[in-house]
Every structure is written in structure tokens, then in C-alpha cells.
């Protein structure tokens with residue numbers, strides 16, 4: 604198949620291009636080339652979607668069996684649809700679970716989850732504050748232009764080799780050191796993620812098999828304890844987990860999810876009870892497969908060998924030791 608990946612220079616869209624080439628497809632990637640290099644063997648078309656001009660005009664004279672787009676800005680999505688919709692067999696759009704309006708409801712899926720109101724379809728606003736509303740608008744544009752051939756995937760946290768963020772990486776790094784580890788909240792609370800390679804494979808499978816529809820792209824929910832055990836298995840260590848209840852974690856100003864002094868994959872309940880508990884029965888039936896987290900962790904860690912970590916990201920070891928000491932001393936005060 605002739606496949607056009609809009610993006611292709613970083614993480615998921617690059618993994619899609621690599622996966623498509625490994626299966627023998629003829630792959631074009633179109634981007635500015637600022638986020639990274641296109642994968643070797645792919646044809647590269649220089650395209651700035653803020654100023655598409657000749658780059659998009661050249662693509663619009665071609666035909667593709669499949670297009671994959673990861674954009675978040677509606678005006679960019681609208682422009683490629685106008686140029687390419689009639690010349691394409693299948694269209695994958697990578698959205699996000701952030702399209703859902705209420706993060707407190709467990710068991711949501713595209714058939715029952717209420718969405719954020721969309722931002723204007725001509726919006727060029729890149730602000731993270733409008734991320735969910737922008738992706739809703741992008742999805743709507745895709746459905747109205749190519750709905751009968753569109754595969755819309757809504758990933759949650761994407762993990763694995765090449766991850767430019769540190770929302771997952773904290774745990775392999777921390778569990779590689781083993782010892783006593785601060786584990787936040789209820790060990791039975793559920794979490795979800797998707798490995799970048801599993802997502803890429805599903806997107807190419809969808810193009811090859813003409814899968815259409817809207818699906819959440821995260822693994823079936825797993826208790827946090829099993830997630831951590833899996834990461835530890837991938838690191839080949841046996842840490843001693845000390846589960847510290849949510850109120851105590853919050854009282855000690857540990858941040859959820861990401862950033863400075865945070866514990867990634869941890870979100871406060873009940874306000875985020877729906878964020879990592881999507882019902883993905885339909886996604887599994889539509890071909891999504893999920894590898895063990897031990898493999899994702901080991902491969903991420905290997906991909907980061909000798910690479911610097913941002914010291915501002917995640918809970919520092921010093922702060923973790925202070926909070927653990929306070930937890931153990933709580934009954935003595």
C-alpha cells in the first residue's frame with residue numbers, strides 16, 4: 604500500500620512509519636523535520652502545516668491507500684482533508700482520551716462517553732488548555748469528510764521506546780534502583796496505557812483491513828500493583844513497595860501524573876476515577892493487542908541507556924525518602 608504519514612519524525616507517528624515499512628508498504632512522511640529525522644527508507648516531503656503551500660499542493664496531486672494524521676490543530680486537519688480526502692482509501696486519525704468531558708466516570712467508551720464541546724474548526728490555537736476541545740473538532744472534521752473510511756483512535760498514555768515524555772519513565776528508572784519504593788494510593792486502583800509499537804501496529808492493521816470507527820486506544824485496565832510488578836519484572840528487580848494512602852500523599856504535596864515532584868500514573872480519586880478505566884472491549888474486538896508492561900519497561904530503559912533524564916521530572920529520591928520516613932513515623936507523633 605502507499606501510505607502517507609502526516610508527522611513521522613517523532614514517537615508514535617514515526618513508529619507507524621517504521622512499522623509500515625517493515626511490512627513492505629511504500630511510505631511517505633510529511634513534516635517540517637524539526638522534531639527529529641524521518642525514518643530511514645521513507646520518502647520525506649517537507650511540509651509546514653501552519654503554512655502548507657507547495658508541500659500540501661504536491662501531496663494533493665498524488666493518491667494514497669492510507670493516510671495517518673496525528674495533528675491537534677483543527678485548521679491543519681481541515682486543510683489536509685480538503686486536499687486529500689478524495690484521493691485516499693483509508694484515513695486514520697490519532698485523537699486522545701482527553702476528548703471525554705468527565706474524567707470521573709469509570710467504564711467510558713466512544714459509545715457512551717460525553718465529549719468536550721469542540722473548539723472552532725478553523726482554530727489554530729496550540730494551547731494545551733484547549734487540547735481536548737481541539738481534538739474533538741479534529742475528529743468531527745475527519746468524520747464529516749471521510750467518515751466512511753475513518754479509523755479514529757483515542758490513546759491514553761503512550762509508553763515505550765522513543766517516548767519524549769517522562770510520565771512512564773519515572774517508574775522503570777525508580778524500580779531499576781529497587782529498595783523501598785513509595786507507591787501511591789490504593790494498590791487495586793486501575794491504570795491503563797498503550798505501548799507505542801502496539802498502537803502503531805493497530806493503526807497499520809486498521810489500514811490493511813479497512814477497519815473504521817472510533818476506539819479508545821489503551822490496554823484493558825490493570826491494578827496499579829500489577830502495573831508496578833510488571834515494570835519491576837522488566838527491570839529484573841524486586842523492590843519493596845510501601846503503599847501510602849492518597850490523603851497522605853496529597854498532604855505531602857506530591858503531584859499527580861507528571862512534572863516536578865510527581866508520581867506518574869497516579870491520579871487522585873474520585874475526580875479522575877474514569878481517566879484510566881476505559882472499557883476497551885470494542886477496541887480489543889477491533890484488533891488492538893497489548894504487550895506485557897515488563898517488555899515496554901525493559902525496552903524503554905534500554906532505549907534510554909546513557910541518555911540524560913530531566914531532573915525536574917518525577918519525585919526526587921530525597922523527597923521520596925522524606926515522605927516514606929514521615930509515613931513510617933506517623934503513629935509515633
Ligand SMILES: NC(=O)c1ccc[n+]([C@@H]2O[C@H](COP(=O)([O-])OP(=O)(O)OC[C@H]3O[C@@H](n4cnc5c(N)ncnc54)[C@H](OP(=O)(O)O)[C@@H]3O)[C@@H](O)[C@H]2O)c1
Nearest residue numbers: 610611612614615616634635636637638651652673699761
Ligand atoms: N504521548 C502521549 O502519551 C499521548 C497521549 C494521548 C494522545 N496522544 C496523541 O498521540 C499522537 C502522538 O503523535 P506523535 O508521537 O507523532 O507526536 P507529536 O508530537 O504529536 O508529533 C507531531 C508530528 O507532527 C509533526 N508536526 C508538528 N507540527 C507540524 C507542522 N506545523 N507542520 C508539519 N508537521 C508538523 C512533527 O514533525 P516536525 O516537528 O518535524 O514537523 C511530528 O512528526 C498525537 O496525536 C497526540 O495528540 C499522545
